[in-house]
Amino acid sequence: MLYIVVIGDDMNAKMYRNDENLVAGITLKNTSELELNNMALHVCDNEQNILQNRAKLANLLQCNVEDFVCANQTHSANFHKVTIEEKGLGATELTTAIHNTDALYTYEPNILLCTFTADCVPVIFHHEERGVIGVIHSGWQGTVKEITVKVFNQLVNEEGCNPKGFKVLLGPALSQEKFEVDEDVYVQFKDLGYADDYMYFNEDTHKFHIDNQKTVKRQCELVGIPVENITIDSTCTFLSDKGFSYRQDKKSGRHLSFIMKK
Numbered sequence: 001m002l003y004i005v006v007i008g009d010d011m012n013a014k015m016y017r018n019d020e021n022l023v024a025g026i027t028l029k030n031t032s033e034l035e036l037n038n039m040a041l042h043v044c045d046n047e048q049n050i051l052q053n054r055a056k057l058a059n060l061l062q063c064n065v066e067d068f069v070c071a072n073q074t075h076s077a078n079f080h081k082v083t084i085e086e087k088g089l090g091a092t093e094l095t096t097a098i099h100n101t102d103a104l105y106t107y108e109p110n111i112l113l114c115t116f117t118a119d120c121v122p123v124i125f126h127h128e129e130r131g132v133i134g135v136i137h138s139g140w141q142g143t144v145k146e147i148t149v150k151v152f153n154q155l156v157n158e159e160g161c162n163p164k165g166f167k168v169l170l171g172p173a174l175s176q177e178k179f180e181v182d183e184d185v186y187v188q189f190k191d192l193g194y195a196d197d198y199m200y201f202n203e204d205t206h207k208f209h210i211d212n213q214k215t216v217k218r219q220c221e222l223v224g225i226p227v228e229n230i231t232i233d234s235t236c237t238f239l240s241d242k243g244f245s246y247r248q249d250k251k252s253g254r255h256l257s258f259i260m261k262k
Contacts, residue, residue, distance in 0.1 A: 011242075012037055013060060014233075016124065016169050022133070023061055024124050024259040026171045026233075027053075028242040038244070038253025040116045041094040042072075051092060054256075063112055063260065065091050070114045071101040073137050077145035079103035079154065087111050102142055103151045105134030109261040118244040119174035119237050121216050122257035123148055130161045133259045138216050140181075144188040148216050152223040163224030168231070171257050174247055175236035176200075176211035183208065194218055 070090030090097030237243035
């Protein structure tokens, strides 16, 4: 089971699991670090700062930066199965990141799968029996494109995973209170047919408020993952001083959510 703890004196990362089999967690905003501990090469002032931050993370996780695999995220519903030959893609250069992809999974050990968020929902998962791990980037666009449903359907139908064997962690994201949208976005969520309980209308502002985390949680349930196997980290990236929020600051850095088999 993925669970929530915090380790490390520097408080640069929240660890959801760290044992002899798996390490999983998310990096945190930290005012004492370069660019506030931003981990994303695609939004930074100086790429060398980001590489230094990633090196610190690698040291904390007792691996190498060259073990990272990163994608060029585009709010798509595309996913990619990572092979051992692809270790290091996007780790030190943006140009080598896996193209046009918002979810990664692998069976390989010693590969740190990475996803970057600043309000979007990071999904971290593993399947103990099948030995598969993965990360998904589900912003509101990815949610209405049902990227999480598509990834898990792939793993169930093509990779032979029993959905009851998945353990899923939904990381920090923009809370419903702060996820304020106009009718066009509301309609796209309503058209899903199962998100009505996760939305409300604010009469004062004439805006809709959506709980993206709970919508993604529902998507996990729809593919057969037991509710008791799904954990939500309810930290709001806008309200937390440890959170990067694009909604709050368009120049925001990014969290890095990660998982690796040992």
